[in-house]
Structures are given as structure tokens and as C-alpha cells.
Amino acid sequence: MTNIDKISRTYNKISLWVVSGLTLAGLLVTQALMRSNFIIPLVVSAVFYLVINIFYGKAWKAIASSSPNSLGKFYMAGSMAKMFVTLMAVIIGAVAWRNNKEMIVAFVSVFVTFYLANLILDSVYFFKVEKNNKINK
Secondary structure, X not given: OOHHHXXXXXXXXXXXXXXXXXXXXXXXXXXXXXXXXXXXXXXXXXXXXXXXXXXXXXXXXXXXXXXXXXXXXXXXXXXXXXXXXXXXXXXXXXHHOOOOHHHXXXXXXXXXXXXXXXXXXXXXXXXXXXXXXXXXX
């Protein structure tokens, strides 16, 4: 197993833990506040970010393997792509619940929380990878 494979697998594992932790924390808050309108946004956000993180990890692995000098551009482009896809998902969710303002607020707040956690994960994890020069350039 190459160093790039290890980094990619570790990213996928950590992102799974972050998404799972956020989902469980959200379910705990939902239970404590007795607010069932957070359950659907939690499930949608969890599935969305699991899929997005898998694609991002595979794309990172492909770029790191073929052109490690382009990783800086990839980080910026990948973050922009995640932001636009997240924005599209939030707009779709807002349109889907356009008659229920409480559900829109719940959906947007949960989605933004997942997005910020994902942004922090990507920034910190890949900063450490680049800082430690774990990729042979």
C-alpha cells in the first residue's frame, strides 16, 4: 500500500467518523429538545456528505497519484465544487419544504453545520498532510 493510499483511506475513515459523530450528536439534540423536524435533515445531510467525501477522497487520490504538483489547485477547486453542490442541495431542500418555514430553517441549519465541519476537516487534515510532506513530489 502506497503512502497516497494510506492518506486516502485515513481521510475516508476520519470523514466517516465526523459525519457519524455529527449525526449522532444531532439525534441526541433532537431527542433532548423533542424536535422531530431535525431527523430528516440529519439523515439527508449524513448521506449527502458521506457520498461527497467518498468522491472527494477518490478525486484527491487520483490527482495526488498523477499530478501531485497540482494539489493546491485541486484543494481550491474541490472546495468550490463542494460549496456549489452544497448550495444546490440547500436550495433543493428549501424548495421541497417551501410551505414549512420551520423545516427550511432546520434543514439549512443542519446542512450548514455539516458543511462547516466538513470544511474544517478538509482544511486541517490536508494541511497536516501537506505540512508533513507525506506525498512524494
